[in-house]
Amino acid sequence: MSYEAIENLVEKLSCDFVLASPEEPKTLSGLLPILKQIHSNCIKHSHKKEAKEVLKTRKIIDAILKNDSDDMEQKMTALEDSISQLSSFLYGLNESDQTQDEQDEKDTQPKEETIDTPDFDQIQHILNEFSALIGTFCPDEIPDLGAMLIMLDYLIEASQKEEFAMFHDICHVCKDYVGNITLENIQNTKPIEEGLVLLTSVLSHIKTKEEFVFDYSDVLELLTAKFSQEPPLESETESETESETESKTESETSQEASQVQSEPEKISDDDMEIIIDFVSEAQENLETIEVNLIELEQDPSNKDIINEIFRPFHTIKGVSGFLALTKINKLAHTTENLLDAARSGEFLINDIATDAILESVDTLKNLIERVSKGAQTGFKQVDDDIDVEILRDKLQKLQVALTAGEKLPLGEILVQKGDITSDNLDQALEIQKENPDKKIGEILVEEKKAAPKQVASALMDQNAPKKQVAAQVKVSTDKLDDLVDYAGELVIAQSMLRQKTAHDTSLTQNVTQLGQIVSNMQNIAMSMRMIPIKATFMKMIRLVRDLSKKSGKEVSLIMEGEETEIDRNVVDALYEPMVHMIRNSCDHGIEQKEDRLENNKPSQGTIILRAYHKGGHIIIEIEDDGKGLDKDAILEKAKEKELLTGAEQLTDAQIYYLIMAPGFSTAKEITDVSGRGVGMDVVKSGIEKFRGTLSIESSKGKGTKFTISLPLTLAIIDGMLIGVDDEKYVIPTIAIQKAFKPSEDECFTVEGKGEMVKDRGNLISVIRLNDIYNSGKEKKVIWENLVVVVESKDEKRALLIDELLGKDEFVIKNLGGKLEDVKGISGGAILSDGQVGLILDIHGIFEVANA
């Protein structure tokens, strides 16, 4: 019955399809039962392939029925194609099966034909993969090269048939080229791309059985030419820069370079531009190397710093190679090697290595100075007098010595172990001088100074494997950020769950446990992003040293709490402000030596950098024992700048705060260090961007203390949830002083200051949150509601609210897009009931209220 049944069904399907239209879903969905029937029949006769085809058709119908796309026409055509293909498939099935029945299924002819088609598909598929690989390819990616070779091998294999001959040949050429990329470090992938295009078009011609008549010899030439002939050996530098894409062996480069050096040569215009860029970049790079080396001395195992040093050398080496600056190239290369070995953990950089690297930096500086001069005069400068070979030799030896490890001589070990005396060792060494072939151990045993066992054990000690550092994994900060984000989300989800299950005692225990796990996880996620602040402090040492030299003052820097850990993202926020403030302290704060002595202060000024944790915040204090801020000068300047009318009553903190106004400087003269009036406002905004605060304490003649307070992490805020009308807001806990319900006689209205409440004798202005955010319908009576006293920058205000809803940790979400700059709001948080609560920026609110 079966084939007839299938045939009938297919016929019905085709007929019904003709009547079907997407406007009437029923006509289409009516096709589904037919398909289902066909499918079961196919399965029954185990025609898996055909059954799959049926499923494909079903999918198309499903998609049309879902009506989720507007290209109905296209879908219908696809369906039509699919159905007609299906019918041809199934009719064919019928026939082939009949012949199969007749011929007892040993018919190989049709089978071979069916192999041919997938062959094409396969080759096409590989070609696609190959082109994807080329698209993202970078010549240094050895694994990619390997993958390419494998693909090409496959293509060569698959195209052995006669009709593929041309394809086959091109594949071979391509493979050779890829091989050459690997071996000779050729950077140019253009020829292989051309080859790929050629292959694709040849394949399509074979497929349609058309003859490929185009001339493709140019592509083949491109693929073969590059490595069959040597790169042109012209001494002109022009040809060199042009052939950037080609690789050159070092000897060739140096040969050319020596020719270049023999007489002053004019620098071509093309080169000139590159050289000028190179010089400025290299000089900058060398500066950073110096700074980083100092850091590395403190923390020799820090791979990041080694990397920071390694990279500039690498860049210098790379560019100088193109510019035929042989000496620079060689020296940078050798230094790079040394650093590379250190980077891969073969040894730790010690002072000898640091000195050698510094020497290399100095020599490079000299060499680059020459190049710079050359660029100015337009002719290459001779640098024969600067010898790099000795230094290179030194660096190489150092690398070998360090890599070999600090293997103590066997004798030393024995002496240390107390097995022999140093006199014994000296004697043995004397004997060794006469018999250089003998090992020291042998001599000692022969002389009966040490037992063979002792020597053996000393040998074991000598070759004992070095202690392994705990295995570490490098993770990109992006991933860590994501982890912290998700941990934050988990906290929210967990607190939602807690709220929902609060009434269900059977779950309380589980939820509490979950809560603990979540908070542990969050802490760990956070701690992964924490790094000690030491690195940032270290950078200040050099700054202070330089500044004190420049200004002729004696300044010492004392650091406290440099092990304090801080979120990686916050570190970046700290650097610039710290530099500014230390400059200020050195330049304005600390007095000249004579002045200090006159005021009975030690001649040497002191700056103290202090870091510690305080309630979810990291506090950085920069304290100097200088002359302190001059209140009168600040006030005068403020009046001059029309920041003040003169009538205000300001607290000390408010006066000091004035120096953070844009363009404010009391310095009488501008030095090259500071005093231009740009600075403190930048510091302030820089810190505020990271939700930090900056406060200043100062006493005249005794010194100034800047205190930066930054949240430990930028992801979470400790806050109080409050309700105003239907809105919920989060007030950062750190800003809250107290909350209370004032009585009627504690509320006043003061001329020029508006509504105020009295708290312990102080009058505090009231801010009505519903006025600011336009949520209020009616005017509320203060003494019927709550006020929260908040403080920002020594300024207190009372926020009028409806209710206090609780204290919690909130994961800060950026409001994003256009809402980012809304004054008075620093972000949003998803509350445990799923609603969004806005996080108030207290200072911003004060500003809004003042406006």
Add this chain to the structure above:
Amino acid sequence: MSYSILIVDDSLPMRSVIIKTFKAAGYASAQFFEAANGKQALDHMKNGWIDIVVTDYNMPVMNGLQFLKAIKTQELLKDIPIIVVSTEGNETKIKEFMDAGAKAYITKPFTPETIRDLVTDILGEVDYDETVDDSNEGFDF
């Protein structure tokens, strides 16, 4: 693509329970369709791809037996396997169903294991090339 399963029962909770059990039996990725009586079910079957039907006996408009007989008159639908859900101790009714062409019957309450055995038995290895997730064992009523 996963199985499409049509559940026919006039009680919404019962339909949910059946679906839940199917899911627990490892057919979590299956598509479930619901119908409240035989007539709705028939309409649905005419306009969709259904691999298996699970039907109750007692339903308004068109009861299980009428529904089953109606299916058997439809050329396109008559091969779709029907499982009848019945209560215990109703042997005469079960016989009626089996005579009318039901593929199998199950008695309430049933376990996911019963369902799985039954469906594998009926549909065999037709799983549309998708691995069936049967990790949720041991769900019981």
